[in-house]
Amino acid sequence: MSGPANGRFMYFAFGSNLLKERLQLANPSAIFCTTGRLKDYELNFGLWEKHADNTWHGGVATIECHPGAEVWGVIWTLSNENLASLDNQEGVNLGLYSPLEVSVETDKGMVLCRTYQMNNFHACPPSPQYKQVVCLGAEQNGLPMEYLKRLEAIQTNNYSGPSILDQIRPVLK
Incomplete structure (x- = not known):
């Protein structure tokens, strides 16, 4: 696993x-690193107001503390130069999301990663397009089938x- 020494972050x-x-x-x-699961969090969809x-026309993903739950995802390594563009994409400068350091369980052991959690959460269903992108990504990276089924069961706003x-x-073509 790479660390900050080589100019990249997880x-x-x-x-x-x-x-x-x-x-x-x-x-x-x-760059894809591995998949992993974040324990004691659950996946939720909503808005900060x-x-x-927003550009997705519905709720977007966030994580919330929930003992006993788990969220599967992908660990990417990014150049430190992309830290600002990732923060901007997540709306950190606008106060929409806050960066969070989390320990993610992988088959290579625990990995300390940056992730994002929505501020001022209001539950709201995602658009079918957003859900499709989440499901395509879960499939593309081989997340567990039972987790994929949970994602596919999410209700959208149509x-x-x-x-x-x-x-x-x-x-994608």
Whole structure:
């Protein structure tokens, strides 16, 4: 596992950034490291304000403390130069998300990673497009089948207009 010494950092993704093509839109240095699970957290979808307008047209992923639960995700290594672009993508400068240091369990042992948690959470279902990106990323990176089934069972808000998925689709071909 690499450390800060070589100019890279570890990032635990659990939402739309599970999908390599999504993450690399703004963070081209992202390289797959491994998959892992974050214990005592659960995955949730929502917004930082009751009626926030966002590019996904619905709730987005966050993690919340929940003893006994677990969130599966992907550990990416990114160049330190992408730390600012990742923070910007997550809305840290706007106060939407806060960076968090978490210990993620992998088959190579515990890995200390940066991840993000939504501030001022309001539950809200995701758009079908956002859910599709999360599910595609989970599939692309081989997350456990039972976790994939849980993701596929998530209810959406049935939004059917344009979204960021339109920018990702051409790259997926």
